[in-house]
Amino acid sequence: MTIIRDDYGVPHVYGSTLESLYYGIGYAQGQDRLWQADIHRRLGTGTLAEFFGPSSVGGDIQSRKLFGPAERRTDLFAEASPEFRSALQAFADGMNAWIEEAIATGQLPVEYGAFNLTVRPWTVDDSIATFMTLGRQFGWFGNEELINAGGLAELIALHGPSEGPVVFADTHWLDDPDAPTTAPGDGAIGPVRRGAGAHPELPRGIGKATAEFEAGQQAFEENLRRAGIEPGTASNAIVLAPKLTEDGHALLLGGPQMGYSVPQINHEIGIHGAGFDVTGMEIAGWPGTPIGVGREYAWTLTSGITDNLDIYQETVNDGQYWFDGEWQDFDCRTEMVNARFAPPVVTEICESIHGPVMASAPGLAFTLKTATRGEELNSLEQWTNLARAHSIRDFEEALSKIAYNFNVLYADARGNIAYWHIGFMRAAREVLVAAG
Numbered sequence: 001m002t003i004i005r006d007d008y009g010v011p012h013v014y015g016s017t018l019e020s021l022y023y024g025i026g027y028a029q030g031q032d033r034l035w036q037a038d039i040h041r042r043l044g045t046g047t048l049a050e051f052f053g054p055s056s057v058g059g060d061i062q063s064r065k066l067f068g069p070a071e072r073r074t075d076l077f078a079e080a081s082p083e084f085r086s087a088l089q090a091f092a093d094g095m096n097a098w099i100e101e102a103i104a105t106g107q108l109p110v111e112y113g114a115f116n117l118t119v120r121p122w123t124v125d126d127s128i129a130t131f132m133t134l135g136r137q138f139g140w141f142g143n144e145e146l147i148n149a150g151g152l153a154e155l156i157a158l159h160g161p162s163e164g165p166v167v168f169a170d171t172h173w174l175d176d177p178d179a180p181t182t183a184p185g186d187g188a189i190g191p192v193r194r195g196a197g198a199h200p201e202l203p204r205g206i207g208k209a210t211a212e213f214e215a216g217q218q219a220f221e222e223n224l225r226r227a228g229i230e231p232g233t234a235s236n237a238i239v240l241a242p243k244l245t246e247d248g249h250a251l252l253l254g255g256p257q258m259g260y261s262v263p264q265i266n267h268e269i270g271i272h273g274a275g276f277d278v279t280g281m282e283i284a285g286w287p288g289t290p291i292g293v294g295r296e297y298a299w300t301l302t303s304g305i306t307d308n309l310d311i312y313q314e315t316v317n318d319g320q321y322w323f324d325g326e327w328q329d330f331d332c333r334t335e336m337v338n339a340r341f342a343p344p345v346v347t348e349i350c351e352s353i354h355g356p357v358m359a360s361a362p363g364l365a366f367t368l369k370t371a372t373r374g375e376e377l378n379s380l381e382q383w384t385n386l387a388r389a390h391s392i393r394d395f396e397e398a399l400s401k402i403a404y405n406f407n408v409l410y411a412d413a414r415g416n417i418a419y420w421h422i423g424f425m426r427a428a429r430e431v432l433v434a435a436g
Contacts, residue, residue, distance in 0.1 A: 001015045001024040002015075003024055003028050010279075011028035012270030013025050013028055013270065014273050015272075015273045015274055017273075018275075019086055019087070020274075022088070023093055026094025026098070029282065029285075030094070030099060031098055033267050033284035034095075034102065034109055036227075036263060036285075037126075039051070039227045040285040041129055041130050043059075043133045044133040044285075045126065046062075048223050048226065049337055049338065050339065051340060052340065056223055058215070058219030058220075059219040059220045059221075059223030059224075060337045061345075062219050062220040063133070063223070064335050065349055065358065066356065069333060073125050073129060073376075076128065076374070077125075077128065077377060080377050084381040088127055091127060092121075096121050099119055099122065126285060127286070131379075134283055135372065135379065135404045138404075139308075139372070140404070141303070141304070141307055141308060142308055142309035146359060146366055147210060147213070147214065150209075150210030152168045153206050153207055155167050182407055203361050204361060209359040209360060210359070212358075213311075228262070230261075235302035236302065237253060237255060238251075238252070239251070239409045239419065240417070241415070250412065250413075250415050252411040252417075253300075254301070256291060256300065265283055266281040266282075266283065268280070276387050276388050277295045278293065280292025280293060289387050290383060294388075296413040297410065298411055299395070303406060304422070308371035308425060310369045311358070311367070311368060311369075312352070312366065313364055313366055314365040316365045321365060330352060330365075332348055332350040334348055352365070354369040355367045355369045355373065371405075371424040372403040372424065375403035379402045379404055382399070383402060386399070395410060399420050402423070403423060405422065406423065407419065407421055408420045
């Protein structure tokens with residue numbers, strides 16, 4: 001394994017095997033972004049309060065609800081291909097090699113000394129949790145059912161049971177024909193309005209449940225801000241066919257908007273060998289290039305914004321929920337959240353068959369079902385495969401197996417350009433891949 005830095009300081013990692021290559025990626029990433037990677041893994045594992053104190057506890061609890069315990073990620077890792085398991089372990093080994101060297105030579109990031117903190121070894125679980133966090137931030141959309149129900153309840157309280165739903169239908173279109181679309185919007189249907197009385201009966205305590213749900217979301221968002229991760233304005237991308245460019249070659253422009261932080265969330269790297277020959281961007285803690293330029297092709301992303309999350313209303317009684325014609329036990333676990341300068345916080349997290357309980361009301365629990373659940377590690381592996389595709393068909397095949405929702409734009413030296421809208425849709429449990 002060899003690491004060569006170019007005139008801009010960008011590391012280019014060369015390796016003859018997948019293991020040596022990923023070892024170098026971990027080592028180089030540790031050199032450049034160890035503190036940032038540490039924060040990212042703590043976001044995903046729900047351990048940020050160990051650094052930032054009790055103000056991060058609420059966000060940590062939300063992370064543990066969203067991404068599950070380490071045991072769930074261990075199961076996902078066990079189901080991954082042997083090749084990818086080796087790559088993830090090699091990345092962790094490379095990261096740890098740099099951590100050991102940095103401790104021995106006094107090269108740890110200054111933040112550890114400033115806050116009097118120590119760095120623990122990197123694990124495969126850290127990489128998976130980091131990917132889950134970033135996948136959630138840029139590839140999850142929807143789950144507004146509970147918030148919409150709370151909004152409807154407020155409108156009914158303000159305008160009455162007849163006029164309130166009319167106002168709601170006027171302000172919550174199911175389809176906006178004037179909204180800009182990546183692909184041509186010809187044939188888009190007009191706004192769908194539901195008349196008064198067409199809404200389901202709202203349960204008691206919906207306002208409290210909505211507030212509980214929003215508080216959890218806000219706590220998680222606050223932890224993201226502490227890590228310097230905030231959604232910027234909408235990402236943008238342009239791809240032009242050869243006949244539209246001056247030199248007769250396809251042209252791709254990518255403008256991922258991922259907020260502003262110091263350091264920036266993007267980290268440039270080159271990966272060469274073992275089937276890879278790509279230069280692109282990576283994110284600290286994520287072993288791979290979500291956006292890149294290969295030898296004869298390039299690709300970029302924007303968030304897809306397709307609804308791939310749903311809130312389920314569960315009927316509950318004495319610690320059970322009703323599903324498939326019978327009472328089912330919730331899957332509950334006790335979590336201890338450690339916080340710097342404060343006692344640990346013990347909380348119980350429960351899940352139904354649909355997902356974690358995010359809020360409750362009398363006789364009800366509201367759970368979150370995600371289209372990506374169980375597909376996280378497979379998505380990460382397929383994202384890795386984008387960087388070593390041999391053809392546009394190889395590239396498309398990998399895209400079809402990624403569960404997270406993105407727009408992907410592509411161009412290659414042969415003059416091909418393409419657009420895909422990728423991701424799994426939970427309702428039909430199918431892949432949504434719209435090629436343009």
